[in-house]
Amino acid sequence: MISLLIKNAYLLTMQGKGSGFIKKGAIAVHGDRIVDVGISEELEAKWEARKIIDATGKVVMPGLIDAHIHTGMGLYRGVAQDIKDWLQKGVGPYFNHITGEEAAAGSMLNILEGAKSGTTTFCDYDYPMTRIVENHHRIGVRARIASTVNELPADLHRIKVGEVYPLDESSGRKKLKEAQKLMEEWHGKGNGRITCILGPQGADMLSQTLLLEMKELAETYDTKIHMHVAQGDRETDQMMKRFGMRTIDYLESIGYLNERLMAVHLTDASRDEVQLLAEKGASMTHCPGSIGLIDGVVPPVMEFMKAGGLAALGSDQAPGNNCSNMFNEMKSAAVFNKIKAQDPTVMPAEKVLRLATIEGAKAIGLDHEIGSLEKGKKADLIIVNMMEPGLSPVILEPVNNIIPNLVYAARGHEVETSIIDGSVVMENRNVRTVNEEEVVQNAQESAENLSERIKKSC
Amino acid sequence: MISLLIKNAYLLTMQGKGSGFIKKGAIAVHGDRIVDVGISEELEAKWEARKIIDATGKVVMPGLIDAHIHTGMGLYRGVAQDIKDWLQKGVGPYFNHITGEEAAAGSMLNILEGAKSGTTTFCDYDYPMTRIVENHHRIGVRARIASTVNELPADLHRIKVGEVYPLDESSGRKKLKEAQKLMEEWHGKGNGRITCILGPQGADMLSQTLLLEMKELAETYDTKIHMHVAQGDRETDQMMKRFGMRTIDYLESIGYLNERLMAVHLTDASRDEVQLLAEKGASMTHCPGSIGLIDGVVPPVMEFMKAGGLAALGSDQAPGNNCSNMFNEMKSAAVFNKIKAQDPTVMPAEKVLRLATIEGAKAIGLDHEIGSLEKGKKADLIIVNMMEPGLSPVILEPVNNIIPNLVYAARGHEVETSIIDGSVVMENRNVRTVNEEEVVQNAQESAENLSERIKKSC
Incomplete structure (x- = not known):
């Protein structure tokens, strides 16, 4: 007897090159794995299950993949909108004053928000990660964790916009050590739900020495590197002033462009640069909602995909995008690119759905386990009620x-x-693993405390 | 004793030039009117109410105004995406095969969707309107109804893209008669919830004679004219071929540009044209979600507002926008314009919220009754739970x-x-006036019947 059979669904397996649609489909799950996928009648005849879900009128599809999120910033949603110099002037005060405990409270809220809107895999990119990783483990989602490493000084907020940041080697070393410790303690935990990868925070935020060391570590661990790349004019300005090169030229010069690299944003990358990235086999995660709102820019994902690159979607963070909801990301990716191209045929719905599922899984290196509903893969799936009025x-x-x-x-x-x-x-909309009201209440109290301290310091 | 007191709210009155925020506010309602607005403690001491709602952790604000919607197209959501020639090739077959009963079923679904996402006023622009207006009346929303008039022939779908449509005078006369009848029967019904205005469907779809006749009627009834204006290159092409003029020049030449005109879309209008529109006192309703998705265009609303024009927001229709949700429209208006201007500071959140409330009310000529929470105005308001995880x-x-x-x-x-x-x-998310499941079920069955007929005719 298997553990679960979901029947009578509009099934989107995301197998093959399209959506792998089955009009009246079923999926059989035993333990953590999918054991069968196909036509409902056939599976019903074949499998006896302890739990049966009738999904009439509902879509069953792979859970959505948020390929880039900073859940530790969840607490300060909506404090930095409609402004320029978002990082320095908008989120800066919150970033500088938040405690680890407060960041963890915001992270739990952010994961809850994502989980309630269909995200099953979170590529969380944050620091410190020790308490955040516990949140993912506890709520029961799949997480691809990168504890970010940078050599930024603690008093970054004192540096004027446009000035080259001094780098602090000891701070970078400390963070790298923590990242390695996290990897040793957490990689593979939760029956493999939690995996750890490397996370240099951006070519402008680390010395070349440390960046190269992290590249070697990635080879040693045989793992991916999750990194902000060409994330805006601020970064490009720093790169030109510090290294005399634009980010992608610099990364190419030190051997960073290859299949290990999950390059995030590419806000300020040219067509040639994203083509190079695609040719070298790096993947691109774009965060249309966040970059649209923070910068008024649509990242060059069309050019990247045209060059054959593997793309994914990310929600980025609460104070930028304001919303960690992959349905928002899918719609934004489609419509923003139609507007950019002034062509309604570009970035069609099915393509976007693939970015949030199977192609996203490939881009983050987890397609052997997730991203499609296929026999042998992990059972990560969502049931969507198509009979909602909207x-x-x-x-x-x-x-x-x-x-x-x-x-x-x-x-x-x-x-x-x-x-x-x-x-x-x-x-049925109830998250079983945490007390939702407590999560919200805890975040609210933490936000009030944090804001009170910031107010006093103003 | 008054009928209702809502207390302890984050109150957005939308009075004055901003949002009229009160940290711990209350609103007193008696019958259909607001009788008091202010600080919670003061109102609690002053008023005794039959029903009290404690809105702790919630926002109370004016209901949202959807200034342009075709609810009769609700049934064919999602059938015409990612294509060119949306009207002729995408929605055409559905438009041509749908019965009045099916359109009414889709309309009810569409109104339900809007109502469940905070819309309290719908400027419905459709034909035939007789059954649709009954839906608005029954579900209990406020509706500004225009029964559209055009002289398009019944076999429009046989006309090739780019060919000038022949106009059919008798069809136009019939529709105008129906619009007048509707006005006589429905204007002011439901304690004034239902108001009727005139609705020529577009300068390219009517003869000059009929358009001028409708202008005179608007003067006679002293009412607004709701009209598609410069809605895209298809319209401009028709206008140039038929009249040798672009839409806005043409409307100016026949005295149509004035405060009666609620001009919708302006997709293909130039900066000079929208400036002229603003100077003449016409309002502009823009539908960012729909026009972004159908045309890949951001309408020139920034230019219009810069020229001092009064703007509103609309969701348009289900097969274009796919979603009749003013929260989608607000976010789209803000972010699309930031992208268009490559500037995150344009179209800030508060401005957008005003477009969907008080400024929208002005644009559609109902600001004496709705759009802000003010003593003496109609009690049209929503309560939003800010403690949702997202x-x-x-x-x-x-x-x-x-x-x-x-x-x-x-x-x-x-x-x-x-x-x-x-x-x-x-x-608490339950619509009291209709059976929600029945509305959805009825729409589903109607869509299946309609699709079956279209399939056979293919």
Whole structure:
């Protein structure tokens, strides 16, 4: 007897080159793995299950992958909008005053928000990570963790916009040590749900020595490198002043452009630069909601994909994007690129859905386990109620409106149930693993304390 | 004893030039009107109410105004995305095959979707309107109704893209008669919730004679004219071929540009044209979600507002935008314009919130009744739960994050309660006036029947 059978679903397996749609599909799960996927009638005849979910009127699809998120910034949502010099002037005071405990409270809220809107895998990129990783473990999501490393001085907020930041080697060494410790303690935990990778914070924030050392470590551990690359004119300005080169030229010159690299943002990268990135096999994570709101820019993901690159989507962080919801990211990726190209045919819905599932999984190096509903893969999936007033009706012929509606109409709250590593993390909108009210209350109290301290220091 | 007191709210009155924020506010309602607005303690001491709602942790604000929607197209959400020639090739088959009953089923679904995401006023622009207006009346929302008039022939779908449409006078006359009948039967119904205005469908779709006749009627009835203006290159092409003039020059030449005109879209209008529109006192409704998705264009609303024009926001229709949710429209308006201007400071959150409330009310000519929470105005308001995981925490100082979060983080389902004309239409997410499941089921069945007929005709 298997543990779970979900039947009568509109199934999006994301197998093959499209969406792998099955009109009346089923999926059989045993333990943490998918044991069968196919036509509902056939699976119902074949498998006896302890738990059966009837998904009539609902989509069953792979859980969404948020390929770049800083959950530790969850607490200061909405404090830095509609301004220039976002980093220095907007989030700076919050960044400088927050305690580890407060960051952990915001992180839990941020993970809860993502989980409730269909994210099952979070590529969390933050520092310090020790308490944040515990949040992921506790709530039961899949997390690809990078404890960020930089050599920025503690008094960065005193440095004027445009001045070259001094680098502090001891600070970088300390953070790298913590990253290695985290890797040793956490990699593979939670039945493999938690994996650790390396996270230099940006070519402008580390010395070449430390950056090269992290490259070697990535080879030793045989793991990915998650890194901000060409994230804006601030970075480019620092790179030109410090190294006399733009970021991507610099990374190429020190052998960083290869399949290990998960390059994030590329806000300020040229067409030639993203082409080079794609040719070298690095993946690109773009965060349209965040970069659109912070910079008014649409990253060059179309050019990157045209060059054959593997792209993923990320929500970035609460004070930039304000929203850690992959349905927001999917719609933003599609519409922003249509606006940029002045062409409604570019970045179609199915392509975007692939970026948030199977192609995202490839980009972060987890496609052997997740990203599609396939026999042998981990059971990471979501059930979306298509009978919500804002998502219905479902039309199958002559045009199938399921994918356009998931990408352009869904808001996130239509995700009813979320299964991760074979466990039901959310059922009928109730997250089973944490007390949601407590998470919100804890974040609220932490935000009030933090804000009170900032107010006093102003 | 008054009928309702809502206390302990984060109150956004939208009075004055900003948001009229009160940290711990209350609002007193009696019958259909607001009788008092102010500090919670003071109102609690002053008023005894039959019903009291404690809005701790919640925002109370004016209901949102959707200044342009075709609810009759609600049934074919998601059938026409990622294509060119959206009108002719995408929605055409659905438009041509749908029955009045099916359109009414889609309309009810669309209104339900809007109502559940905070819309309290719908400027519905559709034909035929007789059954649609009944939907608005029944569900209990405020509706500004225009029964559209055009002289398009019934076999429009046979006309090739780029060919000048022949106009059919008798069809136009029939539609105008129906619009007048609707006005006589419905204007002022539902305690004034339903108001009727005129709705020529576009300068390219009517003869000059009929357009001028409708102008005279608007003067006779002393009412607004809701009209598509410069809605894209298809329209401009038709205008040049038929009249040898672009739309706005043409409308100016026949005296159409004045305060009666609610000009919708302006997708293809130049800076000079929208400036002229603003100077003449016409308002502009822009539908960023729909036009972004259908055309890959951001309408020139910044230029219009810079020229002093009054702007509003609309969701347009389900097969274009895919989503009739004013929270989607607010975020889209802000971020699309930041992208267009490559400047994160343009179209700030508070401005966008004003477009969806008080300024929208002015643009559609209903600001004497709605758009702000003010003594003497109609009680149209919503209660938004800021303690949802995707909206929290609330920070008041040193930066107030409530408005950025409403605009950039809210998804619509955080609206808990909706009060329209003093009546509780939705409470704790349950719409009281219709059976939600029946509405969805009816739309689903209607969509299946419609699609079956289209499939057979293909």
